[in-house]
Amino acid sequence: MSEPAPPSGVVRHGHFRYESGHHGDVWLELDLLASYPERLGAAARELARRLADQEADLVCGPLEGGAFVAQWVAAELGLRFGYTRRGAGGRYAAPDSPDLRGMRAIVVDDAVNAGAAVIATARELERRGCTVAALGAVMAGSHSGTRVGARLGVPYVYLHEIAGTLWEPAVCPLCARGVPAEG
Numbered sequence: 001m002s003e004p005a006p007p008s009g010v011v012r013h014g015h016f017r018y019e020s021g022h023h024g025d026v027w028l029e030l031d032l033l034a035s036y037p038e039r040l041g042a043a044a045r046e047l048a049r050r051l052a053d054q055e056a057d058l059v060c061g062p063l064e065g066g067a068f069v070a071q072w073v074a075a076e077l078g079l080r081f082g083y084t085r086r087g088a089g090g091r092y093a094a095p096d097s098p099d100l101r102g103m104r105a106i107v108v109d110d111a112v113n114a115g116a117a118v119i120a121t122a123r124e125l126e127r128r129g130c131t132v133a134a135l136g137a138v139m140a141g142s143h144s145g146t147r148v149g150a151r152l153g154v155p156y157v158y159l160h161e162i163a164g165t166l167w168e169p170a171v172c173p174l175c176a177r178g179v180p181a182e183g
């Protein structure tokens with residue numbers, strides 16, 4: 001079964017300046033993805049199908065976009081749902097209630113780029129007494145997002161690999177060609 005393609009306009013090509021300070025040639029319009037619930041639901045159903053053998057109790061995603069997908073995947077699998085929220089210093093925290101001790105968790109995000117959100121979410125779940133069983137994402141960036149499962153040492157399902165390159169600003173070839181950067 002082939003996975004549903006992201007809606008047109010979600011993956012943009014050009015010259016962009018990211019929050020990390022890097023420059024790159026791909027931008028993901030994740031709010032646009034979230035605005036098509038039918039398409040997001042199709043992606044979540046496909047993720048759920050591929051993650052169904054993980055014997056998990058909980059699906060957890062980072063707010064905002066990751067949690068939208070995680071909740072849908074949890075509903076498809078008949079599992080509990082949780083979320084994390086970014087706080088100071090890049091830490092992601094889950095709400096104090098419910099008690100998550102002893103649960104097997106799948107971490108789900110809409111997009112994984114550097115992997116900061118899913119890794120911090122996995123660390124928080126472990127701190128709260130969960131075992132992280134697997135990772136799922138609708139989209140994963142080819143520069144590092146596709147390798148985050150290996151970094152966490154868990155099975156990783158992503159539906160779309162988004163080809164893109166990151167550069168330090170000083171060596172950005174698009175800057176060298178005088179292409180204006182967005183972001």
Ligand SMILES: O=P(O)(O)OC[C@H]1O[C@H](OP(=O)(O)OP(=O)(O)O)[C@H](O)[C@@H]1O
Binds near residue numbers: 064065110118
């Ligand atoms: O792999 P990473 O480099 O961490 O990037 C991926 C994260 O970035 C986006 O969230 P963002 O921080 O923009 O928050 P939002 O969902 O509230 O827009 C996206 O929803 C992922 O959670």
